[in-house]
Amino acid sequence: MASSEVFVKAMDQDGTVLVDKKLQTMANGFFELWLPRNKNFKLKIQAGGKSATGLITTFPDSKTCITTFQLM
Numbered sequence: 001m002a003s004s005e006v007f008v009k010a011m012d013q014d015g016t017v018l019v020d021k022k023l024q025t026m027a028n029g030f031f032e033l034w035l036p037r038n039k040n041f042k043l044k045i046q047a048g049g050k051s052a053t054g055l056i057t058t059f060p061d062s063k064t065c066i067t068t069f070q071l072m
Helices: none
Strands: 005-012 017-024 040-047 050-057
Touching: none
Parallel strands: none
Antiparallel strands: 005 017, 005 040, 040 050
């Protein structure tokens, strides 16, 4: 999904929405998303009528490049 528009929503464990907006993917298909450290987040990504939802974390041992979300 290179250079595509995606809708991203990130909510923390308390239900606070930190991100709720459209983002543009880069030429490699990735997008950048900066979230506060040391938290759990529910992330929803939508594009092309499909969506993916999952949990991500921002702890010191968390991955910084997530590639497991699949739009369905």
